[in-house]
Amino acid sequence: MEGRTITKGEAESILNRQESHFWDFKSATSGGATIQKIASALANAEGGEFIVGIEDPKTGKGITRWQGFGSIEDANWIQQSLVDHVQPPIPYDIEYLRVKGYEQAGWACLVTVQKSPDVHKTAKGEIHQRRGGENARLNGAQITDLSLSKGARSYEDQLLEDYDLEELQEEEELHYFLKSYSPTMSAEKFVKRQRLIDRKTLMASVAGAILFAEEPPTVVPKRCSVKIARYETSEKEPDRKYLKSSPESIDGPARVLIDRTLSAVTQLIQSVPVLSADGTMSPMNYPPEALKEIIVNAVIHRDYNISDDILISVFDNRVEVRSPGRLPGHMTQENLFTDRFARNPSIVRLLNKYPDAPNKDIGEGLDTVLSTMKAAKLKAPQFTVHENAFVVILEHTPLARPEELVLQYLASNEEIVNRIARQLTGIESENAMKRVFYKLRDAGKIEPVPNRSRARAAWQIKKP
Known part of the structure; x- marks a missing residue:
C-alpha cells in the first residue's frame, strides 16, 4: 500500500489529540493482541481511529513521540491482525503517514475502523467494546446485550438517490x-x-x-428539522389555544442545527417569567449545559427513519424535548445512565471530530444534565419512552421541599394563596397543596389569614 508525507503541523495536530471514545495511540512495538483488542473494541462500539507508531506522552514530547516503522512492509502484520486474527474480520481503512523533514522517524499506520453489524472476537475469543478511552472486556449479559444491538442496519446508512458525491463534496459545512x-x-x-x-x-x-x-430536509426523504413551540400554560396536555404562535422551524447541518436550536430555545425560555421563592418574577433559566446536552442527544440519537421533526415545547413551568424514535438497541430507562448504544454511529463519531464538538464528552451527557440541574437547585429531569418517541422534561421547579418554599415566600410576602403556592412548588393538586399548609400549621409555623372566605383563603406566618 502507498503512503504519504504530511507536514510537521499536521503531525503535531495528531499528536495533540487526547485519547477518547473514538481515538487511541499505539506503539510500533505493540503486539498483534493489542491491535486486535483496540480494533475489535471500536468495531463493537461506534467505530473510531487509532494510529500505530506513536509513543506514549510519558516517553517524550512533541514530534519525538513519532517512532514509526522503517518501511510500510514492516507494518503488514497490522492488517494481518485485523483480517486473520479477529473473527469476523474488522471493517477498516488504512493509511501510512510520515512527517516531512523527519522521515527517519518512520511510517505511522493510521487505522479507521467502522462500526460493524457483527460482534468481533480476538484470537483469544475475548470480546471488547470501546467505552470512553478504555477497551472494556465484556462477559455474560453484556455480550448478550451487544449481540441484540447488532445486526440492524441503521437508517443513517441508507443511500440517497438524488444526492451524490458531486453535491456532498461541494457542501460548505464539509x-x-x-x-x-x-x-x-x-x-x-x-x-x-x-x-x-x-x-x-x-x-x-x-x-x-x-x-x-446545507438543508438536510431537501435531500433526506424524511422530516428531520427541529420545531420549537411556546405554550402559555402549565397544563400537561395543552389545548392548541395556548399555542402562542406557529412553531418555529430550524434546519441546517447537524453542528449548525444544534447551535441554532440552542440559541432559539434559550432566547425563548428567558422570555418566560416565573415566580421566584421570594415572590418576585424573574426570567425562566436553566443550566446551559443541561439544555445543550438534551438538544445534542435529540439530534444525534433520534431515529431518522421516522418522518417527524424533533419538537421542543416551552411551557410556563417546563421544557419538553420530544425526539422521534424509542430507545435504540438494548437501551432501556433502567440502564440509561450505565450503558450506551448509538443508533447513528457515523453521525455521533464524525460530529465528535469538530474542534469544539457538541458531543465532546461521550457517555457523560445525561450525567451532566443531572448534576447541573441539581447544582441549579432544580428538580431532576424526567425521561420517558412513548410509543414512537423519547421525551425529556426539564421542570422549572425548585429542588427544595414545598414547606421550605412556602416559608421562604412568606419571609418576603405577607400571605400566600393556594394558586401561588402550587405555581411555586410545582404541586398540581389543590388538595395536595392544602396538606402542605396543614403540615406547617400543625408545626406552628403558619396560620390562616383571619376573615377570608374559602375562595379567598390565604396563609400567613403565625403571629406570636
Missing part, C-alpha cells in the same frame, strides 16, 4: 469541517473513507446529508 481535520485530505477522499458515499454508485448516505448538507 469544507468548514475539513479545515481543522488532520491529516489533510480532499473532500472526496474523506467521504469515501468515512463510508458517507457508496463507492460504486457514488450515492451519498443519510448520515452524510445530516452532517453536511
Whole structure:
C-alpha cells in the first residue's frame, strides 16, 4: 500500500489529540493482541481511529513521540491482525503517514475502523467494546446485550438517490469541517473513507446529508428539522389555544442545527417569567449545559427513519424535548445512565471530530444534565419512552421541599394563596397543596389569614 508525507503541523495536530471514545495511540512495538483488542473494541462500539507508531506522552514530547516503522512492509502484520486474527474480520481503512523533514522517524499506520453489524472476537475469543478511552472486556449479559444491538442496519446508512458525491463534496459545512481535520485530505477522499458515499454508485448516505448538507430536509426523504413551540400554560396536555404562535422551524447541518436550536430555545425560555421563592418574577433559566446536552442527544440519537421533526415545547413551568424514535438497541430507562448504544454511529463519531464538538464528552451527557440541574437547585429531569418517541422534561421547579418554599415566600410576602403556592412548588393538586399548609400549621409555623372566605383563603406566618 502507498503512503504519504504530511507536514510537521499536521503531525503535531495528531499528536495533540487526547485519547477518547473514538481515538487511541499505539506503539510500533505493540503486539498483534493489542491491535486486535483496540480494533475489535471500536468495531463493537461506534467505530473510531487509532494510529500505530506513536509513543506514549510519558516517553517524550512533541514530534519525538513519532517512532514509526522503517518501511510500510514492516507494518503488514497490522492488517494481518485485523483480517486473520479477529473473527469476523474488522471493517477498516488504512493509511501510512510520515512527517516531512523527519522521515527517519518512520511510517505511522493510521487505522479507521467502522462500526460493524457483527460482534468481533480476538484470537483469544475475548470480546471488547470501546467505552470512553478504555477497551472494556465484556462477559455474560453484556455480550448478550451487544449481540441484540447488532445486526440492524441503521437508517443513517441508507443511500440517497438524488444526492451524490458531486453535491456532498461541494457542501460548505464539509469544507468548514475539513479545515481543522488532520491529516489533510480532499473532500472526496474523506467521504469515501468515512463510508458517507457508496463507492460504486457514488450515492451519498443519510448520515452524510445530516452532517453536511446545507438543508438536510431537501435531500433526506424524511422530516428531520427541529420545531420549537411556546405554550402559555402549565397544563400537561395543552389545548392548541395556548399555542402562542406557529412553531418555529430550524434546519441546517447537524453542528449548525444544534447551535441554532440552542440559541432559539434559550432566547425563548428567558422570555418566560416565573415566580421566584421570594415572590418576585424573574426570567425562566436553566443550566446551559443541561439544555445543550438534551438538544445534542435529540439530534444525534433520534431515529431518522421516522418522518417527524424533533419538537421542543416551552411551557410556563417546563421544557419538553420530544425526539422521534424509542430507545435504540438494548437501551432501556433502567440502564440509561450505565450503558450506551448509538443508533447513528457515523453521525455521533464524525460530529465528535469538530474542534469544539457538541458531543465532546461521550457517555457523560445525561450525567451532566443531572448534576447541573441539581447544582441549579432544580428538580431532576424526567425521561420517558412513548410509543414512537423519547421525551425529556426539564421542570422549572425548585429542588427544595414545598414547606421550605412556602416559608421562604412568606419571609418576603405577607400571605400566600393556594394558586401561588402550587405555581411555586410545582404541586398540581389543590388538595395536595392544602396538606402542605396543614403540615406547617400543625408545626406552628403558619396560620390562616383571619376573615377570608374559602375562595379567598390565604396563609400567613403565625403571629406570636
